[in-house]
Amino acid sequence: MIIKTVTKSLDLLAHEALARRLPNNHPEKPKIEQKILSMRSGYRGEKSLVYPLRNLTDKYLIFFGLRLPDGEYHFQIDSFLLSTKVIHLVEVKNHSEEIYLPDNFNQMIQTYKHTARRYPDPRLQILSHEELITNFLTQNKLACPPINKIIVFTNPNVIVKGSLQALKMVCPPEELTARIDAFEERFRTDFFQPRDLKKISRKLLKAHSPHSPDVLNLFKIPPVHLINGVRCPACLSYAMCRGHGWWECRFCGCKSKNAHLETVIDYFLIVKPCITNQEFRKLVGISCPKLATNLLARLKLPFIGDKKGRTYYPPHDFEIWAQQESEF
Numbered sequence: 001m002i003i004k005t006v007t008k009s010l011d012l013l014a015h016e017a018l019a020r021r022l023p024n025n026h027p028e029k030p031k032i033e034q035k036i037l038s039m040r041s042g043y044r045g046e047k048s049l050v051y052p053l054r055n056l057t058d059k060y061l062i063f064f065g066l067r068l069p070d071g072e073y074h075f076q077i078d079s080f081l082l083s084t085k086v087i088h089l090v091e092v093k094n095h096s097e098e099i100y101l102p103d104n105f106n107q108m109i110q111t112y113k114h115t116a117r118r119y120p121d122p123r124l125q126i127l128s129h130e131e132l133i134t135n136f137l138t139q140n141k142l143a144c145p146p147i148n149k150i151i152v153f154t155n156p157n158v159i160v161k162g163s164l165q166a167l168k169m170v171c172p173p174e175e176l177t178a179r180i181d182a183f184e185e186r187f188r189t190d191f192f193q194p195r196d197l198k199k200i201s202r203k204l205l206k207a208h209s210p211h212s213p214d215v216l217n218l219f220k221i222p223p224v225h226l227i228n229g230v231r232c233p234a235c236l237s238y239a240m241c242r243g244h245g246w247w248e249c250r251f252c253g254c255k256s257k258n259a260h261l262e263t264v265i266d267y268f269l270i271v272k273p274c275i276t277n278q279e280f281r282k283l284v285g286i287s288c289p290k291l292a293t294n295l296l297a298r299l300k301l302p303f304i305g306d307k308k309g310r311t312y313y314p315p316h317d318f319e320i321w322a323q324q325e326s327e328f
């Protein structure tokens, strides 16, 4: 049973929002787009596991992309599966070409067009996650069952090389569910009762804290470089004007009732996680405070303050809310 499904991270969403809010000739744009390609590749890899893992029986609770606290830092687990007997940690890599894992755990080498590139070792990452999840369970006064560690290379064009020992944790995607079931069958004792699983599930979801990066600061981009306005869902130009009860594109004539949703999502992702009526009016290019109040009310955002001085915030499930299309 999937408890937390795969979604784009706030990190990826913020980079995508920044790229679409910068003019095409902005000097930082190629760097941002390069980073988006790499993050999208990771996202595709994680997404490709949903189908095989969905076929597992309901005895597993499945969480994708959990980001949990460890003191002042956080750690992210690609896939976390929990049953009454064991935990499975699945680290996903979507690299292509040839990957070599040496016997000593310290690096992963990718060879592409006769050039070798070094990456952090996924075996070290998963061992560290095992320790961190053990700490998390102990701190939350929960028992810690045996942990199965699996690394999956999801790209169909990858060739993974190394000794049998070096590839012990590596599993082809098509063998993933069999590997999970085989580990499970080694254990007879139940560590948890079904009610414990519910409790752990609640604790994990409560502790999940998505990373919200300050992308403007990351690329040293002043806010004045951003394109304001409401984007047309059809021709993608920032040319939507407010008509009578809808937004209308000056270029292609497309009409939309809620095209301002994307503008507000972009603002929360790029600039700051709150917006006032005045800031909203400036952002979307309208002058009437009452109209701004109505448009913001339509988004059903949490807020504090009275009508004039009201400040609106992203909903608590911002990570999921921010993935929706402008048209809803």
Ligand SMILES: [Zn+2]
Pocket (backbone or CB within 6 Å): 232, 233, 234, 235, 236, 237, 249, 250, 251, 252, 253, 254
């Ligand atoms: Zn248009």
